Amino acid sequence: MKNPKGVRNMDCSKYRQFACEADTTSLPKATIDAMKEHAHLCAPCQDYAAQIREIEQGLKCLALVKAPADFTRTLVKCLPATGQGSTAWSLWRMVGVAAIILLFFGFPTYMLLEHPQTFVESNDVRAAVRIVGQNVIVPEDVVVKGDLRVYHASLRVLGRVDGNVYLISSEHSLGESGRVRGQIVRLTHLPWDKVVFGFRNISQELRSYLRGAWR
């Protein structure tokens, strides 16, 4: 073997390192020979190696303390208790997450069902949609990049909507330059329409949050 590690210039430090490694690593023969040669000339290192071996033997002979007779039974009793706590915590966490999801995604649906006043929602938060009384106006120079949901209002589109328009208990009109690229969906007060809209709305929210991964 060429240049086994540490053979050249075997000193006390290297010898002690290899002496400890002897248990964990099969050292090359040349290294072992170099160690023997060094130990032959260095009494402290001989002592060191002997001490390390003695410690190892001593550890192997350590009398283990026996566990009390009821230790295993007590341990087993403790385990389900820990498990129950963990399950309870998981349950509370799940309830918390469900509540957050319900509030987050259910809010627009709640608005649809319960909120009678004029309200507008858009995926494009920068769109300068104006609300004047019960009128929602998309001005001429405004482009709404995404869907628009209008509640209990009269929508007047003078600019452009690059998405669907959902009219909930609302009506709409297009100006001369007004344009809607997506669909115009009317929702009546029928409960089924509200449920369908609710699911669509959740789907819409999910898509906007998982953009890229979904589409």
Next chain:
Amino acid sequence: MAEFRDLEGALERALLLLNPLYRAVLMLRFVEEMSYEEIATILSIPSTTVKTRLHRAREALRQILVEQGYYEESQGGKKYGLQ
């Protein structure tokens, strides 16, 4: 001169002073006679780290025994991992 010649007693005292990380690998290796891979699995560390810790643990234990007077200090070497 050593204060006591009972190796077992000296080791038990020394183990109490040893860094718990080192104590764990020593106990698993020499008392429980586990392989490096088994120790690595139990402690969730790579087997190379097990070897390194074992190496340092033995040296640290010897150093404690020297300080307790069980062994005489020899020249060279270095101290590791006293708690």
